[in-house]
Amino acid sequence: MKFAHSFSQVLEEEDFPADWRAAAIRYRELKKCIRRVQSELLDLGLTVEVLKGLVEEAEGPVFKYMFDGTVHSFQPKLVLTFDAVNGIPLDLNLSQDTRRSLENLVKKELGKEEMEAKSLAVKDGTEICGSIRVVEIALNSDSEFFHLLTSEITSLEALQSKSESEIRSHVLQLGQSITAVAAPKPRNSKSDLYPWREIFRIYLESGIFFSNLESESHQERTVEKAAERLTFFTDEVRRLGIQTKFKNPYSPSLFKMFLSVNMDVLRVMRFHDINRTAMTKILKKFDKRTALGACQTFPVFVAPTGPLTSHLSRAICHTLCTSLLNVIPQLDDYLCPICSSISVKPVRLSCSHIFCVRCLVKLQRANKDSCPMCRRNCVLGADAGNLDIGLYNFLKEYFPKEAKIKQAENEREVAVEHWKNIHSESCVIS
Incomplete structure (x- = not known):
């Protein structure tokens, strides 16, 4: 044709x-x-x-x-x-x-x-x-x-x-x-x-x-x-x-x-x-x-x-x-770079990188001061003042299911750690 x-x-x-x-x-x-x-x-x-x-x-x-x-x-x-x-x-x-x-x-x-x-x-x-x-x-x-x-x-x-x-x-x-x-x-x-x-x-x-x-x-x-x-x-x-x-x-x-x-x-x-x-x-x-x-x-x-x-x-x-x-908003834009889960509760370091509170606590307990993203020494100096309240409220509003699941996981992890600490102390006393 x-x-x-x-x-x-x-x-x-x-x-x-x-x-x-x-x-x-x-x-x-x-x-x-x-x-x-x-x-x-x-x-x-x-x-x-x-x-x-x-x-x-x-x-x-x-x-x-x-x-x-x-x-x-x-x-x-x-x-x-x-x-x-x-x-x-x-x-x-x-x-x-x-x-x-x-x-x-x-x-x-x-x-x-x-x-x-x-x-x-x-x-x-x-x-x-x-x-x-x-x-x-x-x-x-x-x-x-x-x-x-x-x-x-x-x-x-x-x-x-x-x-x-x-x-x-x-x-x-x-x-x-x-x-x-x-x-x-x-x-x-x-x-x-x-x-x-x-x-x-x-x-x-x-x-x-x-x-x-x-x-x-x-x-x-x-x-x-x-x-x-x-x-x-x-x-x-x-x-x-x-x-x-x-x-x-x-x-x-x-x-x-x-x-x-x-x-x-x-x-x-x-x-x-x-x-x-x-x-x-x-x-x-x-x-x-x-x-x-x-x-x-x-x-x-x-x-x-x-x-x-x-x-x-x-x-x-x-x-x-x-x-x-x-x-x-899509969930992928609000994931913690360490655990790849939603950043609840989100902690913003002085270098502006954001991590969930549980991952940051683990870094501090391991005495690691370098940010996993940019290697600046700002992890050990983070405290309750670094919690990003605005982002925390935003995530709870737009990702209520994911935030609830992550919060429950955090609470279970804290409970397990608490139980291990008590069990360890009990073993020492006995």
Whole structure:
């Protein structure tokens, strides 16, 4: 199936809004422009084979294709370099028709009288300086092609910015709503703190839009891979039955909204992905028919990072993490680095590192003064004043189950130590 047909088919079959389809790359129209460019070059005797030879000359390119101006106002042009005295080099492998066409262009640029005067000066032995000249050949059809393509790229980037703004707004609203339904008790009698925490944990581990593996350098997912990871996430939430644990009646609809936001990001990514493919293919077709090398020059001219650069997923993921996923704290961010359990009761050393009180007491009993994290000598100087009351209250509020379990473990450990001490004293007395 030819790309023009498959491209149109995707635009029709996918769930893209009408204004999106209207902004898509007009691939068929651009193909027609290429035919006109090719016809214009042939009228000048510039076939693909001739242009390839002129561009690849050993002593430097005789022809250079370039874009003059800015993205908003530019003129693509073909620049011919030649010797104003000796004319077009005779060693170029040109047909008579092509050479005649190029000579006519040169005469038109310099003027027949100037050419004759220079020729007479050479015959008389007069020294001629700065004889290297250039002729700029304007092609009407290629100007039409690239202005049309640039206009479409501008429309697509504007559409992406609009979509990004809308999705950001939805994420912020969603963050406020989830904060309300997941507020911890006793502020919220139907708190869904734990179900939402589990949902966000699975979401982060799924690495939907970016790989969460350091070995993969946290690289951005392709559209297909992102869709696959999103399916994995929804299946995992369903498998664990997390939605059945909701107590607040608003949580199910908020979860649907959360999935919808991710689907919106995927849809925008897919739309821009197929348009990037269309742009790449049409430029390759342009070069195949003209040998002008637009694949290298045009993307750099439009933007140093390349047109239609994909940044949506990165921007939205940043918003998701800062404005949504962070509204519910995750346990991994509050673990004691020694026992890998929740830091209850949390003791903040003068070096700012935090440990649970039981681990710190053990360090002090072992007469170890170095912080396990930074090796500063500040452990033995810690006392009751180092207890972080604000963090302690926060952990009890947002991690009540984990804090209760850890507190019970601490109490059992203290009781065992107390029993051992009494037993040891009893043995000494007897």
